[in-house]
Amino acid sequence: MPAVMFGVCVVAEIAAIGLSWRLEPVYDTLLYGLFALATVGAGAAIVQRRPGNAIGWLFCGFGLLNAFASDVAQGWGLRAAAEGWPGGPIGEAISAVSWLPNGYGWTLTFLLFPTGRFLSGRWRALAWTGGVGLLISMAAWSLSPDRGRDFVSGRNPWAVSALPTGLLLGIGMPLFLGSMLGAVASLAVRFHRSTGLERQQLKWFVLAAVIAGIALPTSFVLWYVNPAAGIIAALALTGLPLAAGAAILRYRLYDIDFFISRTVAYAGLTLLLLASYAVLTVALGAFLGRGSAWTTAVATLVCAFLFRPLRARIQDAVDRRFNRSRYDALHRMTAFLDDVRAGRRPPEDVEAVLGEILGDPTLELLVFLPESRRYVDLSGAPREDMDARHRIAIERGDQPIGVVRYDGASALGPDLVRRVVEDSGLAVEIARLRAELNVQLVEVKASRTRIITATHAERRRIERDLHDGAQQRLVSIGLALRHAQHQLATAATADIRTTLDGAVAEATVAIGELRELARGLPPAQLDSGLAPACEELARRAPLPVSVRMPERRFDTGVEAAAYFICCEGLTNAVKHADATRVDLIADHDRGHLVVRVVDDGIGGATPRHGTGLTGLADRVAALGGTFQVQSRPGAGTTLVAELPCGS
Structure with missing residues (x-):
């Protein structure tokens, strides 16, 4: 059923565009067709998703009425007058009076939004009053001799001169407009009483209604002065069903505070800049001449210079009043970052601060360690269970810094949540560096x-x-x-x-x-130096071993570590690698003794927990050096250790 109603509206609007094309301004033909489609489309979506809500059926009803009674009837009247078709005055008369039932539809919408029910029983009387005013006003409007301007001929063929249409309009229009104002008042009362979800829904619709409340009277005043004023009315009316549909269907419901604050901020900024431009133009014109190009240029430059600081200040003031959650969230994060810079709070508190701002006590911040390519918590403990919770990545350029995991139910909305998390990047980066240091300290202690x-x-x-x-x-x-x-x-x-x-x-x-x-203890030959000890080790080996060692002496601990590296490498080559040759090499390079044990065995050696290679890595790390194992399968094994030994 909803799809059928929308399809009928589409067909009606296609017919209306075909009838009216080039007989009226293009914007009039297209924009009011768009309004009808938006109204019926929003109504059909509400009927589909919320069939118990009367607003969906109401939108479908007066949206179709607008498509046929306003657009198709107007197009028929224009085409009949141009081509000599019959029934032209009837179409013009229907089109001329169609705005009244359309307006009554919005009266009912204001009374029923967002639940589809009246606020209380006494508000029903307001709907009946508006209905009576509608009938009287429609009769007076359609039969009034003064409505000749609504017809191509300039004369109302249905006028009844004997009928007191002025008196009837004097009775019907106050009832009609009064009921509309009462409906707006009911919307205000409902907003005042609302909380939580219903308040967010009302914010969407109230924002669109305020815009329409400014635009429609403006277009009504200018309607017969400048026909282009109809654009204002069409755009403002189109926003109403779209806002109502978004609110009832709860689409991006919590972004409304952002839209309100931006609308008010930019409206205020525009007015302030226009006032500044006018004052500067008058002031500079007194000295440079009213028509001087310098006056315009200087005023424009000053306004451009003022734009950024004024926008920031106005946005801040508007957020404080209209978007308090956004204001509080951003300012709490700014205050925390100031405390971190001043050393009053540790950067690790960023996890708790984010949890408080987002209202999620289970929020978890994980930081990325580039060396190990893994995520850890702020204490340095590795985390591999990256579950399906909502995640926001924190990056610097293309490099990941961390990830925030939360329950996704924050009232701030996804855009503001991401903004707050991104603003916390400085504290997260510092916390990441400290976590990386903690991991290294843990590894040193374990070693x-x-x-x-x-x-x-x-x-x-x-x-x-x-x-x-x-x-x-x-x-x-x-x-x-x-x-x-x-x-x-x-x-x-x-x-x-x-x-x-x-x-x-x-x-x-x-x-x-x-x-x-x-075996494994420093041999007596080490008393004579590293080279003699390794040469003795080579003589005892069951396979050819070449030795290239510096003749100079080093610290006892360094020589012992180098000797044990040679022993372990030679033992592994004999026992596990099936090697036919081993090279024991040591070089003194820029304050480091670089020891290499190279064999031509089967390769594939890996340091595992509890093996001799792990013990060598621990021994080298204890001296502040580095240890690497290069061992591709089939390409032999090379042990490389760099031991600090001074100059």
Whole structure:
């Protein structure tokens, strides 16, 4: 049904345009057709989505009445007069009086908006009063001899001279216009009593009604002076059904405060600049001459210079009065940023401030760490569960800084929410840098903890191995030697030789165990320097190893770290990489000792938690250096460590 009514309206307007084309101004033909389509379209949408709301049916009704009684009838009257068709005066008469039922439709709209019901039972009397005034006024208007200007012939063929049309208009028009004013008053009363959602709906319609309330009387006064005044009326009337439909269907409902503030601000700015221009023109004209081009140029430049500061001040004042939520939101964020700059509040409070402004205590701010390419909260904890909540990204240029996640139910509206979040970018950027520092501190603490834990574990292993292995064998050697001492007095030489051979064997095994325990500890050769230690390591290796090391000495900790890197790299190449050759290389470069262990093995090595490579990374990090593993499958492995070592 709604689609059928809109389709009928479209057909009627096409017919009206065809009938009226080039017989009246083009703006008259098109704009009033647009008004009828907007009215029926808004009504059809309301009927479709809110069938219980009487305003939808009301819009469809008087929108179709306007299409047929005003546009089609007017077009028929004009075409009949031009082509000699029959029934022209009838069409002209219907068109001339059609504005009255159209106006009564708006009276009913004011009384019923936005719920489709009267504010109370006593307001029904106002609708009946307007209906009586409508009937009397229509009869007097259509039969009055004074309405000749509404006809092409200049004469009303339906006029009844004996009828007191002036008296009837004197009775009907006050009732008609009075009921319309009463309907406007009911709208004001309803607005005063409304709260929440209904108030937002009323704001939309009241804004359009105020604009129409200024435009329609203006166009009525100028109607017979300048026909182009009809443009004002058509545009103002078209805005009414569109605003009503948007409000009832709740489309971008909470943006109304933005539209109101912008409308009032720019209207006030326009008036102020016009007044400034007029005053400057008069003042400068007294000195430079009234017709001087300099007068116009200087006045224009001054107004252009005043535009930006005046707009900011007027917008601020208007927001304070008409868009308080926007004013409070932006000024609270500005005050918070001032506190951050002054050091009175930490930037991490931006999450709580955004939550308060948006009215969402569950709001969460995540910042982006470019090095690790991940999001973390303000404490540095990683967050991977990017759920389906509403999100607003914060960026600097093309680089992401963070993301705000909230429930999406803020009363500020999406545009203002985005504006507030974007304004918080400075605090978010500072909080991001601090979170990145927290993450690095956590990693340093974890690295040092692993080093300490590994050191204690190694000490316990050495103590256990010494106790269970070499210590027991040395005790056995001692006992064997003591036994040999007793045998010197009583036993044969062969028995003594056997006992001593066993002691020597035990000592040999103990020495081997002590050497095994010493693996991983700085060897004695490191006392002579890094190069001799690595050359000794290469001689013991089961595969060819080349060594290129600086001859100079470095700090003991640096040399130990470099040696262990070579040991671990060589061990991995032998055990895991199936390498046939290893290069141990160290260079002194701009205050750093750069150590490289290169093999030609199978590659694919990755530092994992608990592996030797992780331990090397921790050891290097403890010295303030960097450690990298370059190991593509099939391309060998290269360990690169940069150790600060001074000049």
